[in-house]
Amino acid sequence: xxxxxxxxxxxxxxxxxxxxxxxxxxxxxxxxxxxxxxxxxxxxxxxxxxxxxxxxxxxxxxxxxxxxxxxxxxxxxxxxxxxxxxxxxxxxxxxxxxxxxxxxxxxxxxxxxxxxxxxxxxxxxxxxxxx
Numbered sequence: 001x002x003x004x005x006x007x008x009x010x011x012x013x014x015x016x017x018x019x020x021x022x023x024x025x026x027x028x029x030x031x032x033x034x035x036x037x038x039x040x041x042x043x044x045x046x047x048x049x050x051x052x053x054x055x056x057x058x059x060x061x062x063x064x065x066x067x068x069x070x071x072x073x074x075x076x077x078x079x080x081x082x083x084x085x086x087x088x089x090x091x092x093x094x095x096x097x098x099x100x101x102x103x104x105x106x107x108x109x110x111x112x113x114x115x116x117x118x119x120x121x122x123x124x125x126x127x128x129x130x131x
Contacts, residue, residue: 001039001048011038014047014087017080018073025076028069031055033062036094040087047087050094059093066091 001007015038022030033053040047051066053059066073070089078086 001041001046003039004042007040007042007044010044010083011040011047013081014038014040014077015049017077018049020080021073021076026069026073028065030062030066031058033059036096044083045085045087046090048090048092050092050096052094052097056093056098063091063093 015035018035018038022035031053032055033051035049036052037050038047039050049066051059051063053062070091074086074089077089
């Protein structure tokens with residue numbers, strides 16, 4: 001979706017309102033999840049809500065549960081925000097944190113593999129300088 005200043009502001013407003021809906025209006029347990037971003041369409045009729053959490057499996061279950069409850073969530077959202085049209089909500093799992101942790105894990109593995117090799121080359125340089 002195209003980002004403009006208007007859609008960014010509305011997305012932040014929707015995100016803040018959804019946080020309040022999750023805290024006060026929904027009676028379901030959402031675990032340790034958070035809303036990372038809300039992308040709103042230019043006509044403000046649709047919104048994609050990205051959800052992330054500590055554990056991937058639990059977060060995916062929460063996203064599925066939120067998809068089932070999207071009508072109720074939209075109703076509560078409409079009571080909390082002042083827009084002409086309350087956007088339809090599409091809940092999605094945000095894979096950004098999982099990708100970042102996977103990249104970090106790969107970099108750590110590369111660093112661990114290159115560390116013994118660099119230690120061996122330093123020892124070889126020390127032997128050459130001693131002779």
